[in-house]
Structure formats: structure tokens, C-alpha cells
Amino acid sequence: MQDKINDLLQLPIERSLKKNIEIIEQIIENNVDIVKREFVFHGPIDISGVVFYTDGLVNVQLIDSEILKPLMIYSSQIREQDNTQVTHFLAENIKNHLILNTAVKFVTKISDALENILSGDTLVLLDFCDQGFIASTKGWDARSVGEAETETVVRGPRDGFTESIRTNTALVRRRIRDPYLRMEAMKIGEKSKTDVHIAYVKGIVKDGIVNEVRERLQKIKIDLVLESGYIEELIRDAPNSPFSTIQSTERPDKVAAALYEGRVAIFVDNTPFVLLVPTFFWQYIQASDDYYSSFWTGSFFRLIRYIAFLISLTLPSLYVLIVSFHQEMIPTTLALTIAAGRDVSPFPALIEALVMEISFELIREAGLRIPKPIGQTVSIIGSLVIGQAAVQAGFVSPSILIIVAITGISSFAIPNYATSFALRLVRFPLLIASGTLGLMGFGAVFVMITIHVLSLRSFGEPYTAPLFPLKPSDQKDIIIRAPWWKMQKRPQMVDDNPNRSESGIKPEPPKANSGESDTDKKSNDNKNNDNNKNNQSNEKGRKVKQKRTWRK
Amino acid sequence: MKKEKITNGMILAIAVNLVYTKGIGVTQGIIARQVGNDMWIATALSILQGIILVWVTISIIRRIPQYNIIEQTEVMLGSLIAKLVAIVIFLFFVGAYATVLITYVYHIKDYFSPDSSILLPVVVGLIVGIYGTYKGIEVVSRFAIMGLMSILLFNVLIILGSLKDFDIKEILPIFTNGLGKNIEASIHYNTDWAMVTMVAAILYPLVNDQKTWFKSGVTGIVFGGLTVLIWPILETGVLSPEVTGQYIVSCMQLARAAEIGDFIHRYEMIMVALFSISLYVQIMVILYTASLTVAPVFKLKDIRPLIIPIGIILSAFGYWIIFNNVRAMTFLTYYWPPIAMSIAVGLPVLIFILGFFFKEKLQQTKANLPQEEQNI
Known part of the structure; x- marks a missing residue:
């Protein structure tokens, strides 16, 4: 048939x-x-x-x-x-x-x-x-442009991508009125024939990256593509890694900014998630707000996110290894408090931490899946399990409760869901190694995770660039966010056109003389200019009048 | 296997990591036992000798920048002698790995997990080392840059934590043992430089931009030397040379004594966490270089099949050495310095001299290389 x-x-x-x-x-x-x-x-x-x-x-x-x-x-x-x-x-x-x-x-x-x-x-x-x-008569009911639900911001545009590829490309095109912006179309999926577009800015992106993206997409042989996740998994450099080497975003402003950093955007029909390649590890810690608020605010909250990242990855493991093997490292008063709290719990610290971590993940997952009307039930049960009841019942110690809560909150402070998930995943081997081998186990697994991350590449670019390998000029937007006027150069990944503008980005403030404010000076200058113009025009008028009189 | 390339900055980071971990603790303990408060002078003298050693090694490699010391030997003296040189260098790495294991295992055993078996840290080190080596030298080099950053942070922490107890009187008077005795004691730190020399002799052909090799080599030694030199000065001024000499891992004693303010009074764990990055870099680099050394003996282009067997050989010898404290310290104090120096100094100097006799042969081989290989 x-x-x-x-x-x-x-x-x-x-x-x-x-x-x-x-x-x-x-x-x-x-x-x-x-x-x-x-x-x-x-x-x-x-x-x-x-x-x-x-x-x-x-x-x-x-x-x-x-x-x-x-x-x-x-x-x-x-x-x-x-x-x-x-x-x-x-x-x-x-x-x-x-x-x-x-x-x-x-x-x-x-x-x-x-x-x-x-x-x-x-x-x-x-x-x-x-x-x-x-x-062309396409016209179906589609969700209107709304706020990006997974990447909300305090300051910044509220529009997010929708399920329509044309709306999504338009949202980006609205932000970039540059004739060098290119959008190439292709269809992927032998049965679904899903529309896929790749977008890049010619002259900014390296040709090699565009070719690589095009080639990988063309080589996909799959029957159905229902979401950009399919494409992401098929074109990843390290498909077995828990760390995602392709960034996905719901925000058109993020895509527009990425295009001018020499990256390529992949739009897939029927999903609001657009893929960005190549991706660097540090980009997962950056949020759109960083660039819209002052650089002090942006840098501060970025540092907070780095701390959240470290806490999310290591806090339970450090707690378990200190409590189980290296109690002498804790100040005496704190050690006594922890010991008193642990008296009620019959389980070793590792088991306590594992049970609490798994419970937390369980509640998070249930909260995500549960129908909204009964969502509150999960909250109530969650607060009972990870709460005072568990301590009073003598199942866990109060200190592990605080550790798991801080870890959980920290994991949500990371702007990218895929990274926060990867961290939650690698946290478990780290926890088990710390609970069984102490500092040595923690060190060994941590080093292996680091080596793994250092070995990753995203479309040929090292995943941990520009820190490892070090590119000094790109450090202005990694750990902190430098002021815009200091970021005259684009990232080193950009092909040519490395400067954001020929002259400086920032207009120079007026030079002030003593005794008058800058704006006074400017007003006086303007007035003088006007007077000069008036004088000149009066002079001109007089001359014309004289000419006319002479003619008469 | 794709031929990997690393930058001059990466080889610099590797060099600093190689001389750091053993150099700040185990080596200083041995030097302190020999020259007391002149231990920092012996260390400084060793740094000068290290510069000469690395200069000689880089000079050899620059004759044919694409060939390591074994391949150049093959050009000059034929494959049989080259295989012999490869085996000698491999034996050097067997010993060097044992010294790294002494540093690693005694840190763990003496300060963090006294009840654990010796085999456990050896096996853990081997697993991590194999994993890193499988990822290739480029990844290990990036990790070495991370190690370099952690070394700097570690040094800042130790300076902040121990400066208040520092007593300059412990350092004075200098040269109490005379120059000769200090030079004699410097041989212990030379063994750490020997590791850099041998690694450089094998890895330099993988380094880009040969014009800056000398610069990166010398900078690596000076930088590495300075990061280590701070330790004998602090150990003498804070612990006193007598106390430093009492411990196998004297740096840990200094780290234990360090405290910042009233609350952060036991932060040696943070320091060891930073320090362990450097240790693992050593394990991976030695494992990688040893595999690369042996590969031509078995006519292998890809080192990956060799990593596990060589890792097991290195770890087995290291385990045998560290199983007995006395054997370990005897090996480190009396046997290892002459072995290491005769290989790490003797071999490069011999090949350096032989290079003058076989100059034409080397130049001919270099000229016959494809153009793209010549323009590295």
C-alpha cells in the first residue's frame, strides 16, 4: 500500500x-x-x-x-x-x-x-x-505573541516566540533592519516536512559555522520533527553529555543579540524554542536583564548566578563530606549545632541527602505535571515532606533540610532550564562520591566533570571559551558585564567586522568650564549660535534691503 | 588519532603545574633536612638550573620542530637506539609518577583519610588520570590553565593566612651551609624540573608558534619557580626549618597553621581542593607523555590503546613504592635524584651534542618535510 x-x-x-x-x-x-x-x-x-x-x-x-x-x-x-x-x-x-x-x-x-x-x-x-x-493561503489559529514563560525578565521586552515560524522570524527581523541578515529555509522530516530556517548575519558570522550548521541539518534523516529538541539532539557535538552544547531560547532579543555575536539561529516550526549555535558554557549563566540594567546591577546578579551555580552543584556534597569525614573543618559551635540536629536522624548523612534530594526532584516534577487546579495540593504535601514534619518525625536533620532548600533555590536561579537540569543530574555522582570517599571522592568526580566540560565543543568551538582557552579581549562579558562603552569589540568568534562601531560607542559628555554647569554652557553655546545665526541673517537681510534700495 | 596542538600558554601552565605540588611540600621537607633555613636559596638555585635544562631541551627540539627527542634520535642514530631512548624516558616517567603518587597519597593519608587503604587513592588517581588522558592533551592543557589559576589563588590564601606568624629572623642568617651544600640540596628540586624537561622533550612538537618557545619555556620556569619559592620562605618564617624538616608533607602543616580572621581558621580543605587540580594535571600529563613515549616502540600512531596498560604499570610501581613509608622516603631522597638527573640532564645534553655531529642529516630531514608541516 x-x-x-x-x-x-x-x-x-x-x-x-x-x-x-x-x-x-x-x-x-x-x-x-x-x-x-x-x-x-x-x-x-x-x-x-x-x-x-x-x-x-x-x-x-x-x-x-x-x-x-x-x-x-x-x-x-x-x-x-x-x-x-x-x-x-x-x-x-x-x-x-x-x-x-x-x-x-x-x-x-x-x-x-x-x-x-x-x-x-x-x-x-x-x-x-x-x-x-x-x-499561499496559510492561515490557522495560532497563539498570539506573549511573554516568554521560561525566561522572564524584570526589565526588557516582554514578547516571546510562538509556535509559528513566520511570526518568530518576524520578531527577530523587527529588531534587525539589516540587509545582511540572512534567513535560509529548509524542510526536515521525511513525513512531517517541518519548516526549519537558519538565520545569521553575513559578514559577522564565520562562513565555516554556517556551512557546518547547514551540513548537519541537511544530513538529518528522521521522519518527524515535532520540536526543536529533536534537531538539537541530532546535531549536538556531544550527544551523550548531560551538558547541552546548543542554547535554546524563547526570547527574540536574545536571538538578535546572538546573531551579532557571530552565532547562528535555527528556527523550527511549531515550537517557540529557537536554537543558537555555537554555545559557550558561560552563556547559560547570562540573562537578558544583565544587558538592560546598569552594568553594576548586571554584573552583581551575574555573580550571584555563578554562586548559585556552585551551590547548586556542590553544596550537598560538601555538607555530606564534611559531616561524614572532616568534622574538624567546621567551626566548633557550628559543628555542635549540626551534631545536635543530627541526633534525631537514624540515617547517615549521605542517605539523608540522597533521600531529600530525590524527594525535592519528585515534588518539582509532580508540580510541573500536575493540573493547575490541584497544584496547591502538591505545594502542601511538598512543604510537609521537605519541612518541619520530616524533622519532627525524626527522618532527617534540620541542617540537611536547609542545605537541600538552598540547593533547590540556587538551581532555579540559573536562567537556562537545560543547564539547571544538567547540574541536578551531575550533582548525584558528586554526592555519592563525597559520601563514600570524602574529599578524595569529591575531588576526583569534580575533576572528571570539569575535564568532561573542558573537552566539549559546540560546532567546532571550545565549549568553555573564552576562559579555557583564554581570550583576554572577551573577558568583559563573562564573569561580569562590562559597560557597553567598554565593549567596543565584538567577541573573537566574529569573522570580520570586529568593532561594534567605527568610532566610540559612547557620546562624550560636554567639557565644563569653572563657574557654570555643563548644561548651562551648552544652552549658552546654543544661544550664542542662535544669536550668531540671527546676526548673520539680520546682516544678510540688511544687505538684501540695501540691494533692493539700490535697485530702486 | 588527530594530531593535537597546544599553545605556548598551555605548555607554560603545564610546566608550572608539574613543578608545584611536590615542590612546595615533599621536596621542601627534604631540602629543609639538608640545608635548614637556606632551603629557599637551594630552591632559587634550582630554578636557575631549570632554565638551563629547558633551554637545552627546546634547542634540541627546534632543530626539527615537528619531531620530539625520540624521533630526532631516530633520525640521527636509527630506530633501535631511538627505541632504547624511548624506554629510558619511559622508565623516567615510571619513577616520576611514583613521586607524584607519594605527594598525592601522603596528603590524603596523613591529613584527610588516615583510615583508608593506600590502594584507594592510587586507583582513584589512575581512573581520573586515564579519563583525562583519553580526552587528549588539549583538554589536559586547558585543565592545566585552571590548575594555574588555582595555584595563584592557593598562594594568595596561604600568604594571607600565614603572614601574621611570619618571622624574618628564622630566615637569617643566610648561606649558613655555604654555596656548595645549597647547590647539592637543590638537586631535589631539580628532580621536579627534570619532569618539565622530559615532558617538554616529548610535547614541544605539539606546541604552536615555535618562535616563542624559548620565551614560553623560560617564562614557565620563572613563573613556576616563583610560585614555589614563596613556600620555602613562608615555611622557614612561619614553621621554622626544623619543624618543616619533621614532616613528609610540610606544606600541609603550613596550610593547617594558616588562618584568616577568627572564623576561617581551618581552610586547608579549600586549599587542598585547589591544590588537587594541580596534582591531577601532573598525573594526566605524565600518563599522556609516557604513552606518547612508548607508542613508537610498538609502532602505534594512536596512544589510546596504551593508556590503560601504561597507567596500570605506573600505578603498580607507585603503589609498591608508597606502600612502605620508609621505602618511599628513601627512594625520594636517595635513589630518585641521581636517576632523574642522569636521565633528564644526561640524555638531552648527549642528544644536544650529537646534534652537532649529525647536523646535515637533521637539516635534510627537516627540508624533506611537507611545506605545511614546516610552517607550524
């Missing part, structure tokens, strides 16, 4: 409309959402025609007003111009003079025709014509 349909799909569009309809109907069989509407084209002779479209994916009003109405009512205009038999010439005339649609193209194969119908376009077939018209 599959083979038969495949054979039919490979057929060309015939001159006989009846045969074409038969072929299409054999392929689509009893699909209720694919609509067939027959009509008569009153051209040089009366010709039968048909339109095919997918109900729900098209704007029916467009079909009525831009295709059917001109073909059925205004067809006489063609008759006056052309009396030849139905040929390709007529088809051209219909396209050029009759169909009002903004994007019309011809197809000659059944497979192409079907692909367009299923994408939301409309196929027009006429009898005696061996090609079909495809008119």
Missing part, C-alpha cells in the same frame, strides 16, 4: 483534470480535512477546474476572494486578451492577470502539489493544463 502511494506521488501532473483528481483522491483517500472544490473557468473555452486545500490550515476568505472569485467571475478578462488554446501560456496569463494571491507558483509533480496542500497552501488544477497553481 505504502509503495503504491509512493508511486502515485512520483507521477507528474497530467493534462487531464479527471486523471489528476483521481490520483490525488487515491492518495488522500477519505481524508475529511482535505477539501475539494470544483469550478468552471470561463476562459477561451469553458474549462473545468478544481481547488484542493486542507481545512483548518487555510484562510478560506483568501481562497474565496483571491482564487475562486477571479477564476470564476473575472475570467472573461483573459478571454479578451488571449484566444489561443489552453496552454502553458494561458496558465502564465492566469497567474499574471487573474489570481490576486501574493505568492503563486507552479508545480508539475503530484508530490509537490500534495506537500503544499498539507502545508496550508491551495492547489488549483485546470483541465488541459499539465501544471498546477499553488497559492
Whole structure:
């Protein structure tokens, strides 16, 4: 059966409309959402025609007003111009003079025709014509542009990507009115034929990166692409690593900024998550707010996020190794407090930490999956389990409760969900090694994680650049966020055009003289300029007057 | 296996890491037992000798920058002698790995996990070392840069924590043992430089931009030397040379004595965490270089099949040495310095001299190399 349909799909569009309809109907069989509407084209002779479209994916009003109405009512205009038999010439005339649609193209194969119908376009077939018209009539219900739910900001634009690829590219294009911005289209997924666009700024991005992205995308052989996660997993440099080497974002401003750092954006239809490559580890700790608030605020909160990152990765492990093996490292008063708290718990510190960590993950996961109306139930149960009740019941010590809570909060301070998830994942081997081998185990696993991260690459670029390997000029936007006027140069990854502007970014403030404020000086300067202009114009007027008088 | 390339900054970081961990503690303990408060002078003298050693090694490699010391020997004396040289260098790395294990295991055993078996840190070190070595020298070099940063932080912490107890009188008078005795004692720190020399002899062909080799080599030694030199000065001024000489790992004693303010009074764990990065860099670099040394003996282009067996050989010998404290310290004080110096000084000097006799042969080989290989 599959083979038969495949054979039919490979057929060309015939001159006989009846045969074409038969072929299409054999392929689509009893699909209720694919609509067939027959009509008569009153051209040089009366010709039968048909339109095919997918109900729900098209704007029916467009079909009525831009295709059917001109073909059925205004067809006489063609008759006056052309009396030849139905040929390709007529088809051209219909396209050029009759169909009002903004994007019309011809197809000659059944497979192409079907692909367009299923994408939301409309196929027009006429009898005696061996090609079909495809008119762009896409129009389906889509979520309107709203706030990016996974990347909220205090200051900054509120618009986030939607499930429509065209809306998403428009959101970026609105921010970059640069003719060098390129968007290339391709389709991935043998069955889903998902629209995928790659965007980059020519002259900023290295050609090698664009070629690499293009090549990897073209090599994907998969039947369905339902979300950008599919693409991400298939084109990653290190597919087995828990660390993601491809950044995904819901924010158009983030994409626009990334394009001018020499990166490539990959838009996938049906998802609000756009992929950015290459990606560096440090970018996961950066948030859009860093760039919109003052550099002091941006740098401070970035440092806080780095601390959160370290806490999230190491705090439970450090607690367990100190409490289990190296108690002498804690100041005496704190050691006594922890020991008193641990008296109630029958379990070793490692088991306590593991149970609490798993419970926390359980509550987080349940909170995510649970229907909103009963979400509060999870909160209540969560606060009971990871709360005073667990301590009072003697299951855990109060100190581990605080450790797990701080770790949990820290993991949510990391702006990227994928990274926060990776950290939660690698935290467990670190915890087990610390609980069994103490400092030696912690050191060994930590070094292995570090080595692993150092070995990663994202589209050929070292994942830990520009710190390892060190690129001194790029340090202004890694640990801290330097002021914009200090970031005259783009990141080193940019191909050419390394400066953000030819002259300095920041306008120089006016030079002040003693005894007057800068603005006073500027006002006086302006006044003087005006006076000079007035004097000049008065002088000019006088001269003109004199001339006129002289003429008189 | 793709031929990896590293930068001059990376080789500099490797050099600093190689001379640091053993140099600040175990070596200083031995030197303190020999020359007392002149231990910092012996260390400084050793740094000067290190500069000469590395200069000779880089001069050898620059004759054919694409060939390491074994490959150059092959050009001059044939494959059989080259294999012999490879085995000798490998034996050097077997000994060097044992000295690294002494530093690593005694830190753990004496200060953090006294009840754990000796085998445990040896196996843990081996696993981490193998993992890092599998990732390649470029990754290890990046890790070495991280190690370099941690060394700097470690030094800042120790200076902040111990300066208040520093007594300059402990250092004075200087040269109490005379210059000769200090030079004799400097041989112990020379063994650490020997590691740098041998690693340089094998790894320098992987370093980009040969014009700056001398600069990076000498900078590495001066920088590494200075980061280490601060320790004998502090150990003498804070602990006194007598106390320093009492301990196998004298740096840990200094770290224990250090405290910042009233609350942060036991931060040796943070320091050891920083220090351990450098230790693991040593383990990985030695394992990588030893594998690279042996590869031509077995006519292998890819070192990966060798990493595990060589790791096991190095660890087995190291375990045998450290299993007995007395054996370890005897090896480190009496046997290792002459062995290390005769290989790390004797071999490069011999090949350096032989290079003058086989100058034409070397130049011919260099000229016959493909153009792109010549422009590294």
C-alpha cells in the first residue's frame, strides 16, 4: 500500500483534470480535512477546474476572494486578451492577470502539489493544463505573541516566540533592519516536512559555522520533527553529555543579540524554542536583564548566578563530606549545632541527602505535571515532606533540610532550564562520591566533570571559551558585564567586522568650564549660535534691503 | 588519532603545574633536612638550573620542530637506539609518577583519610588520570590553565593566612651551609624540573608558534619557580626549618597553621581542593607523555590503546613504592635524584651534542618535510 502511494506521488501532473483528481483522491483517500472544490473557468473555452486545500490550515476568505472569485467571475478578462488554446501560456496569463494571491507558483509533480496542500497552501488544477497553481493561503489559529514563560525578565521586552515560524522570524527581523541578515529555509522530516530556517548575519558570522550548521541539518534523516529538541539532539557535538552544547531560547532579543555575536539561529516550526549555535558554557549563566540594567546591577546578579551555580552543584556534597569525614573543618559551635540536629536522624548523612534530594526532584516534577487546579495540593504535601514534619518525625536533620532548600533555590536561579537540569543530574555522582570517599571522592568526580566540560565543543568551538582557552579581549562579558562603552569589540568568534562601531560607542559628555554647569554652557553655546545665526541673517537681510534700495 | 596542538600558554601552565605540588611540600621537607633555613636559596638555585635544562631541551627540539627527542634520535642514530631512548624516558616517567603518587597519597593519608587503604587513592588517581588522558592533551592543557589559576589563588590564601606568624629572623642568617651544600640540596628540586624537561622533550612538537618557545619555556620556569619559592620562605618564617624538616608533607602543616580572621581558621580543605587540580594535571600529563613515549616502540600512531596498560604499570610501581613509608622516603631522597638527573640532564645534553655531529642529516630531514608541516 505504502509503495503504491509512493508511486502515485512520483507521477507528474497530467493534462487531464479527471486523471489528476483521481490520483490525488487515491492518495488522500477519505481524508475529511482535505477539501475539494470544483469550478468552471470561463476562459477561451469553458474549462473545468478544481481547488484542493486542507481545512483548518487555510484562510478560506483568501481562497474565496483571491482564487475562486477571479477564476470564476473575472475570467472573461483573459478571454479578451488571449484566444489561443489552453496552454502553458494561458496558465502564465492566469497567474499574471487573474489570481490576486501574493505568492503563486507552479508545480508539475503530484508530490509537490500534495506537500503544499498539507502545508496550508491551495492547489488549483485546470483541465488541459499539465501544471498546477499553488497559492499561499496559510492561515490557522495560532497563539498570539506573549511573554516568554521560561525566561522572564524584570526589565526588557516582554514578547516571546510562538509556535509559528513566520511570526518568530518576524520578531527577530523587527529588531534587525539589516540587509545582511540572512534567513535560509529548509524542510526536515521525511513525513512531517517541518519548516526549519537558519538565520545569521553575513559578514559577522564565520562562513565555516554556517556551512557546518547547514551540513548537519541537511544530513538529518528522521521522519518527524515535532520540536526543536529533536534537531538539537541530532546535531549536538556531544550527544551523550548531560551538558547541552546548543542554547535554546524563547526570547527574540536574545536571538538578535546572538546573531551579532557571530552565532547562528535555527528556527523550527511549531515550537517557540529557537536554537543558537555555537554555545559557550558561560552563556547559560547570562540573562537578558544583565544587558538592560546598569552594568553594576548586571554584573552583581551575574555573580550571584555563578554562586548559585556552585551551590547548586556542590553544596550537598560538601555538607555530606564534611559531616561524614572532616568534622574538624567546621567551626566548633557550628559543628555542635549540626551534631545536635543530627541526633534525631537514624540515617547517615549521605542517605539523608540522597533521600531529600530525590524527594525535592519528585515534588518539582509532580508540580510541573500536575493540573493547575490541584497544584496547591502538591505545594502542601511538598512543604510537609521537605519541612518541619520530616524533622519532627525524626527522618532527617534540620541542617540537611536547609542545605537541600538552598540547593533547590540556587538551581532555579540559573536562567537556562537545560543547564539547571544538567547540574541536578551531575550533582548525584558528586554526592555519592563525597559520601563514600570524602574529599578524595569529591575531588576526583569534580575533576572528571570539569575535564568532561573542558573537552566539549559546540560546532567546532571550545565549549568553555573564552576562559579555557583564554581570550583576554572577551573577558568583559563573562564573569561580569562590562559597560557597553567598554565593549567596543565584538567577541573573537566574529569573522570580520570586529568593532561594534567605527568610532566610540559612547557620546562624550560636554567639557565644563569653572563657574557654570555643563548644561548651562551648552544652552549658552546654543544661544550664542542662535544669536550668531540671527546676526548673520539680520546682516544678510540688511544687505538684501540695501540691494533692493539700490535697485530702486 | 588527530594530531593535537597546544599553545605556548598551555605548555607554560603545564610546566608550572608539574613543578608545584611536590615542590612546595615533599621536596621542601627534604631540602629543609639538608640545608635548614637556606632551603629557599637551594630552591632559587634550582630554578636557575631549570632554565638551563629547558633551554637545552627546546634547542634540541627546534632543530626539527615537528619531531620530539625520540624521533630526532631516530633520525640521527636509527630506530633501535631511538627505541632504547624511548624506554629510558619511559622508565623516567615510571619513577616520576611514583613521586607524584607519594605527594598525592601522603596528603590524603596523613591529613584527610588516615583510615583508608593506600590502594584507594592510587586507583582513584589512575581512573581520573586515564579519563583525562583519553580526552587528549588539549583538554589536559586547558585543565592545566585552571590548575594555574588555582595555584595563584592557593598562594594568595596561604600568604594571607600565614603572614601574621611570619618571622624574618628564622630566615637569617643566610648561606649558613655555604654555596656548595645549597647547590647539592637543590638537586631535589631539580628532580621536579627534570619532569618539565622530559615532558617538554616529548610535547614541544605539539606546541604552536615555535618562535616563542624559548620565551614560553623560560617564562614557565620563572613563573613556576616563583610560585614555589614563596613556600620555602613562608615555611622557614612561619614553621621554622626544623619543624618543616619533621614532616613528609610540610606544606600541609603550613596550610593547617594558616588562618584568616577568627572564623576561617581551618581552610586547608579549600586549599587542598585547589591544590588537587594541580596534582591531577601532573598525573594526566605524565600518563599522556609516557604513552606518547612508548607508542613508537610498538609502532602505534594512536596512544589510546596504551593508556590503560601504561597507567596500570605506573600505578603498580607507585603503589609498591608508597606502600612502605620508609621505602618511599628513601627512594625520594636517595635513589630518585641521581636517576632523574642522569636521565633528564644526561640524555638531552648527549642528544644536544650529537646534534652537532649529525647536523646535515637533521637539516635534510627537516627540508624533506611537507611545506605545511614546516610552517607550524
